[in-house]
Amino acid sequence: MDIREFKDQVFAAGREVGLEDMEVYVSRSKDFSVRIYQTEVDDYTVSVEQGVGFRARFAGKVGYAYVEALDQDSIKLLVEGAKENAQIIDSTDEIVFFEGSPEYPEVSAYSEELEGVSAEEKIEFAKSLEAEAFAADPRVSMVNWSTAGYGETEVYIANTKGLEQSYNRNGAFSYVAAVVKEGETVKTGGRFRFDNDWTKFDATKQAQEAVAEGVSLLNASSVKSGDYRVLLRYDVARDLLSTFSSVFSAEAVQKGLSLLGGKLGEQIANPQLTLVDDPLLANGGASAPFDGEGVATKTKEVISQGKLVTFLHNLKTAKKDGVESTGNAFRASFKSPVGISPSNFYIQPGDKSYEELVKELGNGLIIIDVQGTHSGANAVSGDFSLGAYGYLVENGEITRAVDQITVAGNFFKLLESVEEIGADLEFGIPGYGGNVGSPSLIIEKLAIAGN
Amino acid sequence: MLLTERLVTDVLLAALSTGGDFAEIFMEDTYNTMIRMINGTVEEGVTGRDYGVGIRIFQGMRSVYAYTNDTARENLMKVALEAAAALADTPKVKSIVLARMAVEKFNPIVLEPRQVASGDKVGVMKRAHAAAFDHHEQISQVAINYLDTDQSVFIANSEGLMADDRRVRTRLAINAVATKGNEKQSGFYGPGRHMGFELFEHLDVEEYAQEAARIAVTMVNADYAPSGKYPVIIHNGFGGVIFHEACGHGLEATSVAKGASVFAGKLGEKVASELVTAVDDGTIPNAWGSQNIDDEGHKTKRNVLIENGILKGYMIDKLNGRRMGMEPTGNSRRQSYKYAPTSRMTNTFICAGQSSVDEIISNTEYGLFAKHMGGGSVNPATGEFNFAVSEGYLVRNGKIEKPVRGATLIGRGSEILQKIDMVGSNLSTGQGMCGSISGSIPADVGQPTIRVTEITVGGRKEAN
Numbered sequence: 073m074d075i076r077e078f079k080d081q082v083f084a085a086g087r088e089v090g091l092e093d094m095e096v097y098v099s100r101s102k103d104f105s106v107r108i109y110q111t112e113v114d115d116y117t118v119s120v121e122q123g124v125g126f127r128a129r130f131a132g133k134v135g136y137a138y139v140e141a142l143d144q145d146s147i148k149l150l151v152e153g154a155k156e157n158a159q160i161i162d163s164t165d166e167i168v169f170f171e172g173s174p175e176y177p178e179v180s181a182y183s184e185e186l187e188g189v190s191a192e193e194k195i196e197f198a199k200s201l202e203a204e205a206f207a208a209d210p211r212v213s214m215v216n217w218s219t220a221g222y223g224e225t226e227v228y229i230a231n232t233k234g235l236e237q238s239y240n241r242n243g244a245f246s247y248v249a250a251v252v253k254e255g256e257t258v259k260t261g262g263r264f265r266f267d268n269d270w271t272k273f274d275a276t277k278q279a280q281e282a283v284a285e286g287v288s289l290l291n292a293s294s295v296k297s298g299d300y301r302v303l304l305r306y307d308v309a310r311d312l313l314s315t316f317s318s319v320f321s322a323e324a325v326q327k328g329l330s331l332l333g334g335k336l337g338e339q340i341a342n343p344q345l346t347l348v349d350d351p352l353l354a355n356g357g358a359s360a361p362f363d364g365e366g367v368a369t370k371t372k373e374v375i376s377q378g379k380l381v382t383f384l385h386n387l388k389t390a391k392k393d394g395v396e397s398t399g400n401a402f403r404a405s406f407k408s409p410v411g412i413s414p415s416n417f418y419i420q421p422g423d424k425s426y427e428e429l430v431k432e433l434g435n436g437l438i439i440i441d442v443q444g445t446h447s448g449a450n451a452v453s454g455d456f457s458l459g460a461y462g463y464l465v466e467n468g469e470i471t472r473a474v475d476q477i478t479v480a481g482n483f484f485k486l487l488e489s490v491e492e493i494g495a496d497l498e499f500g501i502p503g504y505g506g507n508v509g510s511p512s513l514i515i516e517k518l519a520i521a522g523n
Numbered sequence: 524m525l526l527t528e529r530l531v532t533d534v535l536l537a538a539l540s541t542g543g544d545f546a547e548i549f550m551e552d553t554y555n556t557m558i559r560m561i562n563g564t565v566e567e568g569v570t571g572r573d574y575g576v577g578i579r580i581f582q583g584m585r586s587v588y589a590y591t592n593d594t595a596r597e598n599l600m601k602v603a604l605e606a607a608a609a610l611a612d613t614p615k616v617k618s619i620v621l622a623r624m625a626v627e628k629f630n631p632i633v634l635e636p637r638q639v640a641s642g643d644k645v646g647v648m649k650r651a652h653a654a655a656f657d658h659h660e661q662i663s664q665v666a667i668n669y670l671d672t673d674q675s676v677f678i679a680n681s682e683g684l685m686a687d688d689r690r691v692r693t694r695l696a697i698n699a700v701a702t703k704g705n706e707k708q709s710g711f712y713g714p715g716r717h718m719g720f721e722l723f724e725h726l727d728v729e730e731y732a733q734e735a736a737r738i739a740v741t742m743v744n745a746d747y748a749p750s751g752k753y754p755v756i757i758h759n760g761f762g763g764v765i766f767h768e769a770c771g772h773g774l775e776a777t778s779v780a781k782g783a784s785v786f787a788g789k790l791g792e793k794v795a796s797e798l799v800t801a802v803d804d805g806t807i808p809n810a811w812g813s814q815n816i817d818d819e820g821h822k823t824k825r826n827v828l829i830e831n832g833i834l835k836g837y838m839i840d841k842l843n844g845r846r847m848g849m850e851p852t853g854n855s856r857r858q859s860y861k862y863a864p865t866s867r868m869t870n871t872f873i874c875a876g877q878s879s880v881d882e883i884i885s886n887t888e889y890g891l892f893a894k895h896m897g898g899g900s901v902n903p904a905t906g907e908f909n910f911a912v913s914e915g916y917l918v919r920n921g922k923i924e925k926p927v928r929g930a931t932l933i934g935r936g937s938e939i940l941q942k943i944d945m946v947g948s949n950l951s952t953g954q955g956m957c958g959s960i961s962g963s964i965p966a967d968v969g970q971p972t973i974r975v976t977e978i979t980v981g982g983r984k985e986a987n
Contacts, residue, residue, distance in 0.1 A: 136567065
């Protein structure tokens with residue numbers, strides 16, 4: 073059944089059972105991925121999927137339901153499910169069904185050239201990732217990941233207030249991870265890439281970087297516990313920002329779950345630091361003309377030269393605070409209720425290269441990976457204590473690799489103690505927490521536990 | 524489940540039309556409920572239905588997977604042929620005779636969640652909220668999530684297997700936040716079972732809620748844990764997450780078959796202290812990670828992984844079994860039809876030993892008692908893991924001295940296993956969601972209280 077026709081039938085069925093405002097949020101996607109193992113296609117996945125999220129007001133409260141099959145049973149399930157779920161709600165927060173913004177920005181998030189890249193080209197790419205990884209160093213004992221893929225999504229939102237909008241987005245990814253072995257020591261190195269410009273994918277470079285990183289860690293050992301001056305490589309800085317991004321959500325603030333509550337306009341970070349949320353970024357992994365409630369998106373600074381400028385709002389939190397929505401309503405999928413998320417969310421880069429930052433660090437540690445951000449970090453307190461590895465730097469030079477350490481600190485203190493910001497901004501994997509990016513950062517000190 | 528045998532046979536043969544030697548259909552129809560309550564107020568209620576079909580084809584070690592929501596004959600045939608197009612050979616399998624498998628249903632469901640009024644579900648949540656909130660004046664927020672899922676699956680393959688199963692799971696997740704001045708700490712408990720709403724007849728909701736609150740209050744009043752390398756006592760129940768992450772993942776055929784695990788090629792070798800016996804058992808009635816059959820249609824089993832320190836077995840799915848030349852062990856699992864299944868854990872635990880908890884603590888001169896663990900992760904190739912301790916205590920001179928917060932444990936799984944020097948008699952389990960390449964699945968972790976002679980503890984203070 074066509075989605076517009078399905079929507080009309082759902083709204084008609086809803087009216088019959090007494091539902092007031094109604095909204096459908098539909099996502100349809102097409103995905104492809106291939107994984108190579110020992111020069112052969114090891115895994116090949118294709119999919120086409122769709123889902124309809126539905127929310128409706130009944131007796132003043134809003135309930136949700138979703139389905140994946142577009143048939144008559146599903147219409148019944150949606151309207152009855154949402155009606156029943158509305159009746160258990162006792163929150164008095166006012167939920168707004170949006171009639172639409174006067175205009176929507178132009179956003180380039182879909183590449184037709186990318187859509188035209190064939191499955192064979194991606195298979196060849198994944199094969200060369202594996203081959204290049206083996207060629208990069210004799211100590212590569214296996215390449216446990218060499219994969220490439222493509223995905224496209226269409227989002228469609230329509231409600232009984234007259235809103236009806238849609239957009240398309242696509243992207244490709246590749247990942248290579250190599251296991252390197254010397255004697256009894258085993259290390260891994262991996263590199264991920266996401267883009268919607270296929271010409272930016274370079275198998276040789278990606279594989280060589282992955283292997284070089286694994287090899288560089290072969291003779292790693294721990295360091296003495298203590299406070300160290302630390303260079304967080306761009307990907308680690310990004311992981312931390314991503315882990316703590318919920319502290320900028322107005323929902324977390326209103327619920328008392330963000331220590332930034334009450335700090336609008338205050339200096340919360342080093343004056344060099346500016347944090348941007350840019351949903352209009354050309355070809356960004358989270359670029360979109362409207363948010364999860366159909367509100368037109370816009371670019372804004374969240375931290376401007378160290379000052380906290382705004383929280384991220386959806387219509388509900390904006391209403392509560394008496395401000396306008398910042399266009400950050402987010403639905404993780406058609407199954408999820410409306411929440412808040414950043415879009416393309418990044419720390420504005422400075423002008424020093426990574427190499428210059430290493431020199432600038434003088435004596436300290438470079439952290440190139442942290443593990444356990446889902447468990448060893450507390451977004452409420454800002455505290456983190458994470459497994460980590462990287463390199464020891466003495467007199468501005470990398471002297472050896474370091475592993476079996478933990479790095480501990482507090483996110484809010486970290487924002488204040490950023491001393492240098494690199495030029496090497498890179499984004500990660502777009503996901504539920506938006507598309508986060510950071511350059512490398514020098515931090516005055518963090519607590520390292522080793523031996 | 525509306526696929527006729529005729530359609531199943533046609534789709535499987537279409538999938539095999541380009542030289543595949545094995546094809547499988549997995550059809551799923553799942554009803555989910557999620558209710559979210561914050562500070563006693565129901566904020567969100569979502570119900571939904573996941574519905575779709577996954578088609579998998581093997582040709583030797585190659586695997587092709589395709590899935591769709593549209594189960595009409597024309598579309599299923601189209602998807603099967605599209606998947607088959609990834610292979611290019613002449614058909615090897617010309618006919619299929621399906622035989623319905625008798626599945627023993629050992630996870631009885633009494634109260635189907637879909638037949639229970641939403642108000643009753645909210646009632647349980649309100650009890651949990653009240654118990655946690657009233658526990659202590661420092662409790663500033665309580666978030667309760669209620670979840671139930673009713674998954675019906677139908678599995679058929681070109682070897683003639685045809686089976687169905689129904690998995691009903693119910694869970695309550697309790698998160699309490701304690702505040703002291705500017706500081707906040709949280710405590711969590713998330714009991715769940717492969718069971719219907721009768722779960723709440725067996726479960727002391729108030730006790731779990733109070734525990735979550737107690738952890739939050741204890742931690743907000745605690746000092747930071749000292750860092751360094753020293754003995755760690757890991758308590759029973761969810762403490763088993765350390766075995767799950769640091770060793771369990773390395774015993775899955777997903778890593779072992781390609782030699783990407785430190786445990787590959789070590790069957791019969793001593794990989795752990797002789798005090799350690801560990802099993803994965805998908806057959807425990809109504810346990811969180813149990814299933815009557817796995818997602819390839821094999822009966823689940825009790826698999827001994829390590830016995831008295833000797834590596835005895837792996838957890839094996841069909842595809843990796845081919846690579847390893849070994850039989851599947853009933854461990855093939857997936858989050859939904861959107862994932863090809865692979866070897867995963869079910870209910871995995873270290874078996875009970877001889878020591879009492881008191882003995883273990885009183886024999887520890889200096890160390891960390893990790894009473895509750897948070898989550899963690901592992902790199903299966905190197906065995907390097909990390910875990911957060913959500914409730915910790917410093918032990919000094921054989922006595923618990925004081926609570927400590929913010930500790931993280933890091934190390935290598937293979938080394939930790941050798942360093943277990945005391946194993947308690949108090950085996951219990953905890954529930955988790957395990958994420959890996961075939962998605963997020965319910966899994967029980969478990970162990971008795973154990974002591975490890977040394978682990979690197981990351982914290983924010985020097986050890987003293």
